[in-house]
Amino acid sequence: MTTLRTRVAIIGAGPAGLLLGHLLERAGIDAVVLERRSREYVEHRVRAGVIEYGVANFLEESGVGDRMRREGLVHHGVELRFDRASHRVALSELYDGRAITVYGQAEVVNDLIKARVATGAPLLFETEVQSISGLLNSTVTIETQSPDGPLTIEADFVVGADGSHGVSVASIPASVVTRYERVYPFSWLGILAEAAPATEELIYCRHERGFALYSMRSPSVSRLYLGVDPNDSLENWSDERIWDELTIRLATDDVPAIQRGPIIERGITAMRSVVIAPMRYGRLLLAGDAAHIVPPTGAKGMNLALADIRVLAPALIAQLHEGDDRLLERYSDTCLERVWRAEEFSTYMTQMLHPHATDEFENGVQRARLRQIVTLESTARSLARNYVNLSSLQEPGA
Ligand code: RFL
Ligand code: PHB
Numbered sequence: 507m508t509t510l511r512t513r514v515a516i517i518g519a520g521p522a523g524l525l526l527g528h529l530l531e532r533a534g535i536d537a538v539v540l541e542r543r544s545r546e547y548v549e550h551r552v553r554a555g556v557i558e559y560g561v562a563n564f565l566e567e568s569g570v571g572d573r574m575r576r577e578g579l580v581h582h583g584v585e586l587r588f589d590r591a592s593h594r595v596a597l598s599e600l601y602d603g604r605a606i607t608v609y610g611q612a613e614v615v616n617d618l619i620k621a622r623v624a625t626g627a628p629l630l631f632e633t634e635v636q637s638i639s640g641l642l643n644s645t646v647t648i649e650t651q652s653p654d655g656p657l658t659i660e661a662d663f664v665v666g667a668d669g670s671h672g673v674s675v676a677s678i679p680a681s682v683v684t685r686y687e688r689v690y691p692f693s694w695l696g697i698l699a700e701a702a703p704a705t706e707e708l709i710y711c712r713h714e715r716g717f718a719l720y721s722m723r724s725p726s727v728s729r730l731y732l733g734v735d736p737n738d739s740l741e742n743w744s745d746e747r748i749w750d751e752l753t754i755r756l757a758t759d760d761v762p763a764i765q766r767g768p769i770i771e772r773g774i775t776a777m778r779s780v781v782i783a784p785m786r787y788g789r790l791l792l793a794g795d796a797a798h799i800v801p802p803t804g805a806k807g808m809n810l811a812l813a814d815i816r817v818l819a820p821a822l823i824a825q826l827h828e829g830d831d832r833l834l835e836r837y838s839d840t841c842l843e844r845v846w847r848a849e850e851f852s853t854y855m856t857q858m859l860h861p862h863a864t865d866e867f868e869n870g871v872q873r874a875r876l877r878q879i880v881t882l883e884s885t886a887r888s889l890a891r892n893y894v895n896l897s898s899l900q901e902p903g904a
Contacts, residue, residue, distance in 0.1 A: 508657050512538045512628075513826055515648050515661035517635045517674055519548050521611060522794030522811040523667035524618035524629075529568060529819035531627045535826050538659060539622070540650060542634035549619065552698050552771050554611040555721050555729055556708070556805035559604040560898025561812050570617050578609035579722065584893070586876060587711035592758045593880040594707070600883070600890035608708070610723050611808050633657065638664055638677040641788035663789050663822060666796045667811075670780065674796055678787040688853075690777040690801055692717070692860050693738065694731045697748060701728045701767030704756070710803075711756055712859045712876065717803075718755035720764065728767070731802075733860050736776055745769050777801040777856065779849050784838040785814075791837060793818055798845045803859060804852035806896060813897035814841050844897060851892045 514530055516523045519541035527539045541548060557565070557578070565571040582598035582605045598605050622629050633652040640646045641664075648659040666674020675683070694717075702725065709720040717733030730752055734743075749766045756764055780799040785792040794811030817840050821833035858875045862868040878885045891899065898904045 508654070509660060510538065510628075510657065511660045512536050513662045514538075514822060515540065515646065515659045515664045517648075517664065517666050517672065518668035518794075518796070519543075519615070519619070519629060519631070520667060520669060520794060520811065521614050521618070521808050522796075522815055523665065524615060524622065525565075525568065525570070525812055525815045526665060526667065526793065526819055526822075527627065527629065528570060528618055528621055529815065530822065531622065531625055532569070533819075533823045533827070535823065538628045538630065538661075540633045540635055540648075540659070541629070541631050543631065545619065545631045548631070549616050550612060551615070552610070552612060552696075552729075552773075554802070554805065554808035555608055555723065556809075557607040557609055557614075558809045558897050559606065559895045560901060560904060561809045562607045564812065564816050564898075565614070570614075570621050573613065573617055574607060574609045577613070577724075578607040579724075580605050580607055581707050583707050585705065585707050585709040586879065587709055587756065587758060588713075588873065588876045590758050592709075592761060595879065595886055595889060595893075597890045597894050600887045601894050604894050606805075606894055608722060610729075614808070630657075635668070635673050638674065638790065641677065641790050643789075646789045661789075662826065663791065665791050665793055665818070665822075667793045669795045670799050672796045674790060674792060675782055678790065682787060684783050686779075686781040686783070688779040690779075690856060690860075691736060692733045693736045693774050693776045694719075694802060695734045695738070695740070695743060695748070695774050696729065696731045696772065697769045698723065698771040699728050699730065699767045699769050700726065701765045702726055703728050704764040705761075709756065710855075710859055712861060712872065713755035714861055715751070715755055717860045718752055720752075720756060727770075728765075734774065738774065740772060740774055743772075748772075775802070777803075779853065781842070781845055781849060783842055785841055786834075786838045791818060791822075791834075797841070798849075800848050800852040801856045802852075803855040804848065804893070804896075806848040806852055809897045810845060810848050813844060817841055840900075844900060847892075847899070848896055851896055 514537040
């Protein structure tokens with residue numbers, strides 16, 4: 507049995523855990539990042555694609571934004587399609603010239619892994635955390651299973667950045683935590699395709715047959731989504747059916763049909779909202795998807811995860827360098843204010859863009875909301891601020 511002693515044990519090498527590890531390393535604080543999957547798996551997991559304005563700045567200030575600035579696609583608007591017509595929401599014109607960056611989560615994770623490996627700081631892949639104990643004591647004990655057998659970690663603090671089904675939330679007594687949850691009556695079928703993007707900007711589309719989203723990863727790789735029934739499965743979707751359905755939903759009266767190409771990745775994701783409150787229990791701090799899930803329609807999940815770290819890193823540094831607990835004590839409240847705003851925005855986007863199968867009253871309301879965005883500047887402006895920079899709207903000057 508091997509025991510390793512560290513100041514901060516970070517569970518999960520997703521965007522949240524890796525960025526925290528990086529910032530603690532820069533501050534000279536000893537930390538260990540534990541990840542149950544292999545490096546190869548984590549670097550190729552296809553997920554989010556939109557980085558908010560303030561979060562992109564934060565990655566740059568953290569010293570891990572060089573490649574994002576070079577290769578990321580800066581988008582100054584998004585397209586809304588409904589009733590066979592296309593409408594541009596001019597994000598930058600509506601919001602002081604600010605823009606989003608389209609840069610895959612896998613690339614963010616790659617950049618963060620490279621940065622950590624370059625410093626030689628511990629990042630243990632294929633090491634699964636199985637239990638956490640002593641959260642109210644002075645030392646936390648974490649039992650893991652590593653490629654070399656059982657490994658015990660002793661730490662001052664543990665950060666649960668282990669995603670939505672993680673072990674960290676499960677180690678908090680149910681009586682001291684509240685879980686708020688909503689399940690939506692649809693899922694997203696997502697594909698990655700070797701096809702040149704159909705347009706220069708993302709397209710969010712509401713069609714009677716269901717939602718569709720056209721996104722991208724590079725000038726030659728597209729990322730597309732279809733809203734599907736939650737009980738649907740990939741076996742029902744041949745490549746041809748996927749492309750046919752995307753073509754029908756995204757069609758307008760005056761835009762050419764989308765480009766098809768080989769599908770290189772596919773998956774179905776259920777849509778739900780979860781908020782865990784508070785985000786702290788003793789020496790355990792929750793961050794990212796471990797504490798909150800949003801439906802992907804607002805493109806907020808990764809942004810919220812990184813924004814948690816913008817609050818958590820200085821709080822842990824103040825505690826560990828100076829014994830100052832004040833920021834850490836406010837961590838949960840500060841984050842939850844932003845998280846609930848993101849839940850509100852993500853719910854609004856989700857409910858506006860996914861047509862209801864039978865409720866025509868609901869469908870009338872959805873259309874009215876969409877028309878309001880494209881006809882009323884104050885509504886468009888509010889959407890632009892939330893879409894481009896929700897996670898930083900509490901910051902001075904935002
Ligand atoms: P992650 O990325 O899930 O990382 C958690 C890591 O913890 C590991 N782990 C463990 N390791 C050791 N021991 C254990 N016991 C462990 N249990 C778990 C896992 O293997 C994993 O590596 O969480 P993090 O860092 O909080 O990051 C959150 C984001 O991944 C997530 O919010 C986004 O992907 C959500 N999301 C989007 N967010 C955006 O901001 N913009 C988008 O455009 C966007 N699109 C999306 C999305 C998520 C999607 N899916 C598939 C859920 C589109 C999709 C389809
Ligand atoms: C993506 O590019 O994967 C993406 C973009 C916008 C969303 C969700 C996902 O709302």
